[in-house]
Amino acid sequence: MKAAVMYQKGELPQYVDFQEPIAQHNNEVLVTVKAVAIKHFDKGKATGKHYSSDVPKEGGHVIGGDGVCLLDNGTRVYGMGVSGMLAEKAVIEKDRIVKLPEGISDAAAAALANAVIGAAMGLRFKANVQAGDVVLINGATGFTGRVAVQIAKHYGAKKVVAIGRNQESLQDLLVLGADEIISLKQDDERFLAQLKNINAISPIDIIIDYLWGHTAEMILASLMGKGAFTQKTRFVSVGSMTGDLIQLSAANMRSVDLQLTGSGLGSWSKDEVRKLFSEILPEMFQLAADSKLKVKTMEVKLEDIADLWNLDVPDGQRLVVTI
Secondary structure (H helix, E strand, O other): OEEEEEOOOOOOOEEEEOOOOOOOOOOEEEEEEEEEEEOHHHHHHHHOOOOOOOOOOOOOEEOOOEEEEEOOOOOEEEEEEOOOOOEOEEEEEEEEEEEOOOOOOHHHHHHHHHHHHHHHHHHHHHOOOOOOOEEEEEOOOOHHHHHHHHHHHHOOOOEEEEEEOOHHHHHHHHHHOOOEEEEOOOOHHHHHHHHHHHHHHOOOOEEEEOOOHHHHHHHHHHOOOOOOOOOOEEEEEOOOOOOOOOOOOHHHHHOOOEEEEEOOOOOOOHHHHHHHHHHHHHHHHHHHHOOOOOOEEEEEEHHHHHHHOOOOOOOOEEEEEEO
16 A cells, blocks of 8 residues: 655655554544644654654654544544554544534544644633633644634634634635634733633633643733732643743742643543543534534645645644545
């Protein structure tokens, strides 16, 4: 079969002939792959930069962790790969399959899944989002951030504040459900002033953060209290696009009712992961099929994998390999 294979960390994946995988356990099934999204997570795992990365396999390994595929009976599903997914064939886990509704394209489904995981899991299980909450999305102009804005509204958020750098994408978010936008292109003083003003008028209940780094420091600083009672704020770290470390003042932690947590591999319970496949993903795929959850994709071919691996994808879009 043809596949995208990584031989050494740091190199480009190669489009080559590779041995077809074999289902080795009762909970596994061989499928025909139709579409796979390329995410920062996939690149991090392939290059060894993500904390869940494995030691490189001798002889190379197929990359890609999930995608849209066909079962032997022709049923179209989203699945999590046991083997690498950027290939004509893959092995997936039977208990991590979601049947796809009519009306959603292969590319949209492949792109949407990881963004749902990066948005809904934090909102539901880490932040315990409730109807009427005020939600701030830091890094909202990226693909997952745009999905998070829409899901927050779907879950009943009274107000969604979107932070990002791309001004055009920020304006788009006002159409997708954001009530207020904050540009990262302004200086720190103005950024902090805008955050404090928003929090004073509509106290922030939930922060979903995809950037970490300096912007997270400023957001946390904007919440600092002065000894009076404060609003309980649930801060959920999902990504670290602008840096893996921050400086956090102890006074900042003590002066505000703050819950600081993370959402990612290893942080969810088995029951929460079961609900992801049985409830959350089916609901979100159906919303997309009904045009109530919107995504933008850029479709490319598997044979071009080496050329497109470092492709500069427009903000708010997801690169999807169709097979």
